[in-house]
Amino acid sequence: MNTKYINLIDQTYYFPQEEFTLEDDGLKFHDIPLMDLVEKYGSPLKFTYLPKISDNINKAKEWFRLAMEKNNYKGQYHYCYCTKSSHFKPVLNEALKNDIHIETSSAFDINIVEKLKESGRVKDNTYVICNGFKRDQYISNIARLINNGHQNCIPIIDNYEELDLLTDAIDDTFKVGIRIASEEEPKFEFYTSRLGIGYKNIVPFYDNQIRNNEKVELKMLHFFINTGIRDNAYYWNELVKCLKVYVRLKKVCPSLDSLNIGGGFPIKNSLAFDYDYQYMIDEIINQINIACQEADVPVPNIFTEFGSFTVGESGGAIYEILYQKQQNDREKWNMIDSSFITTLPDTWAINKRFIMLAINRWNDEYERVLLGGLTCDSDDYYNSEQNMNAIYLPKYKKDKPLYIGFFNTGAYQESIGGYGGLQHCLIPHPKHILIDKDENGNITTELFSEQQKAEDLLNILGYGPGENGKATSL
Template sequence: MKTKYRDLIEQTFDFPQNEFKLKEGNLTFHGIDLMNLIKEYGTPLKFHYLPQISNNIQRAKSWFREAMSNLGYSGNYYYSYCTKSSHFSFVLDEALKNDVHIETSSAFDIDIVQNLKNKGKLGPNNYVLCNGFKLPKYIQNIANLIDQEDIKVIPIVDNFREVSELLEATDKNLSIGIRIASEEEPKFEFYTSRLGIRYRDILPFFNTLIKDNPRVDVKMLHFFINTGITDTAYYWNELTKCLRVYCELKKVCPTLDSLNIGGGFPIKKSLAFDYDYFYMVQEILQQVKHVCEEENIPEPHIFTEFGSFTVGESAGAIFKVLYQKHQNDREKWNLIDSSFMTNLPDTWAINQRFIMLPVNKWEEKYERVLLGGLTCDSDDYYNSEQHSNAIYLPQFDPNSPLYLGFFNTGAYQETIGGFGGLKHCLIPEPKHILISRNENGQLVTEVFSEEQNASDFMNLLGYYK
């Protein structure tokens, strides 16, 4: 009879997988011996495996390169990293090794760009795409970057007034993009995205405020929908509408030569994940090529702004099961040595699922459990309501620790959780380590930040002032 945890996973999923394998009954992730990591650094623990950032960038570039070659597509492809997914310096440093461009969202993003430029990591061949609603400080920082004339800055205007505000902030000419306010899915509580300019207003906006202004060129049309890049009638319909607007604008605006399709590639959140990236890339390019041929206009250069796809699959968190509570005849609660709400906030905020697997005890029998965090909040849990199926884990033994890994957590969790700041119930930020490989392919680890302590919190709360 197959009663081991390993049996459960192998009969439920295609396992092992590229990044997940077993070594002597313990889980490895991209060849990283996670039990050795635990022995060296303890738990709770967060980590980034930096080579996966480069790996995903190169995968995407290869899909676009192959699809463009297959289709005879005449435009170029530009991969941009969306910084809001993770602003950490180690993420940007790794991404920029791969000849990528940057997309920003707010004023302080430009300080990061300036820092990278001063270090020689961004230069004349890099684009900086400035998205988002632009407060005065953001406008001024963009203008300062444009004034330096040693990097290609494209402010993507979100509303009618931003062009005049930028012109007032700099004496230089502007090369801009225009963001389309896409229509949302019927299930949304609103019809049109609050971001960007409505489809029907883009041509009048250009003709009234831009066409006769010698200081402004429109280079890019920007398109993005919240659902991401999905093989649905809704996505293809919105893309087609965007392409029609592009063609109409191109006919009266010769400088327009680029289409930005935003981000939205999904990342792996389950061992049963199945998404044909290359198919989607080729279908998108085929749609673009078809509409452009119909309208007799040149095919645009394609920009993407992948954030979660770039960094999401590079990171993980490891927790220890501290205690098991039997609250009634059916529910067993495994309590971890951290908090879901504070350290994996999307599990609480949007019921996000991550790949969750035990690190050890794969040869032990399994049981059905609920997972709880350390805060006193009733929402600090991770169970079948937030996991697609019931949670089964190796049986708890108070004399033999059980460790759990949550994987592909690299996008948004630190920024939403307030990295290094106050936490609910003052649950500390875990130790954070970086993992890379040297020129011989050997793993190298370093501590990026230590676990928060009482002094950190006391200082933030003003008790030491």
């Protein structure tokens, strides 16, 4: 009988795959023996494989180049990285090696941009696309960046008041974009995105607030839908509506020359993942070409803002199975040495799937299990690929440690999980490792941050040494 874990994976999926291979009975990720990481750094462990960031950026650039060539498309393509996916300096440094641009979401993003400008990684010609609802500090920071000479900073207007606020704060002329408030998928609880300005109001907004404003030049129309870029009727219908707005606006606004189609490329969440990126890009470029030809307007330059696609597949997490609890005749709970709620919050908040595989013992027999985290919260569990299939892992044996890995976790998990701050039940955040390649192609590792200590959490909670501040009267 084929009862080993390796037999299960081989029968269920095409294996090995591009990033996953096996050596003896241990898993390798991009040729990195993961048990070597465990032996060197311990568990729990988070890691970021930096070369994968550049790899995905350049794949997307090539897909757009081929699509534009195939469709004889006359516009340019600009790849932007959505910084909210991961703000970490090593991530931004790696991404910016590839002649890309960036998209921001809030005030402190601009402070990061200024740091990157000081180091020379953000150039004067780098586009900084400023999305999000803009409160006073965000307006002030955008204005400072533009007033200091960064002319390729393009704030995207999200509501009717932002343009006046920016006009007052910025000294000279500046460029803007307008975000379309797209209609949400029918299954959503609301009909229209809270972000942006409605389809029917875009041209009137331009006529009333931008056309005769000598300080403002409209350059970009921004389009994004929450479900991402999917090959379904909903996406194509929304894209067509967006293009109708673009051509109407272009006919009355000659300075408009760019269409931002946002982010939303999916990333691999299963060994059975299948998505035809080239087909989707070909068809998007084709639809834009057709709409502009029929309306007799020039095609726009294309901007994208890929976040998860840029960094998601670079990240991973490794846990040890500490203990197995047999709770009834059918349910075996494998307890990990960390918490899903704190380290992979999307598994808890939105039932997100990640690729999950055993790190070692692939030649052992397997069993069906549930995975539980350390917090005393009933929701701290991972129920195989979040409620789609059962979880099978090598059989738990007290004298043979078992390690498991979650992969493609590089987007959002640290910021949503409150990296470096308080964690639920005061479970410490794991140590974080950066993995890179040197000039000879050899794998290098670096400890980016240690696992949180009790003192770190006590200081946040006000139990640290010294005074925590003095009370003042109102």
